[in-house]
Amino acid sequence: MKISSRFTVAVHILALLALEKNAHCTSEWIAGSVNTNPVVVRRVIGQLKKAGFVQVRPGTGGAFLTKDTQEITLLDIYRAAEVVEGGELFQIHEHPNPKCPVGANIQAVLEVILLRAQEAMENVLREIRLHDIVTALAQKIEANRP
Amino acid sequence: MKISSRFTVAVHILALLALEKNAHCTSEWIAGSVNTNPVVVRRVIGQLKKAGFVQVRPGTGGAFLTKDTQEITLLDIYRAAEVVEGGELFQIHEHPNPKCPVGANIQAVLEVILLRAQEAMENVLREIRLHDIVTALAQKIEANRP
DNA sequence: CATGTTGTAACTACAATGGTTACAAGAGGA
């Protein structure tokens, strides 16, 4: 099972808000860029609000960033999107037989190793900031200009 | 969504085969240690067979390792268990709007970063061998002896 | 030949995902 696309959708949304500061970023408009349903966008934005990354103008609508793009790492977004329950990437099979020497100890042995693997992945995400994404996007956009 | 416990079940099974070389390791017996259904065990063993890590005695039954525990890394087992389709950990949302500058470029930008994160995780798994698991288990078993 | 095991199919229950419709509530403009 892959990590839910909620994460990359969240990154997409935040990058959009950063690059289109002056647009009226409604869920409908954002959904047009992501190519999904406005409600899906609102759900993700709800999580980004909870994380304190964005706000939404009441009534008239439109989301905007409330943090500097340097202050948001991909790991922050990953956590905000809640794509892995409890933050634990690996699922260790539960209730192995405690009367079997292997069953009694396998969990403890695996736990430390798999946590290390998870942290290695998260450390890469921690090193990337929204600012880096936006910069890379701006470069590509510039390069593709006719 | 977490990574399927098929992976840790596979590690459990292989460790069991390594530590209990002389036992008659039927799917029923293994299932007793993992605490699951024999058919679940047979399915995982089927994948481990495909990967060339084990064989099963025809007729009489019982699985056994066909590789040295030093030759099997956790990454090998992870791949054999096929816990993430296509080997790609992150799912990038498909078909963003190519007419939007962000939509047209976000996939390319994310792809390289997320692949890097995935590889960091896999590199940790690659460093651990079944032998290390078995050694750690043996130590814990010894320590817990009354 | 009887026994025990495997491999596989088929079915189930359950959960997460992503999409969709619907609608009350709120803010601002005409």
Add this chain to the structure above:
DNA sequence: TCCTCTTGTAACCATTGTAGTTACAACATG
């Protein structure tokens, strides 16, 4: 004031993966 637009949320749906279960033909060995 009323109309319009947007949001937040609930509810529902189809799809998919997971993990467990039953059932059974095929097969080797004692």
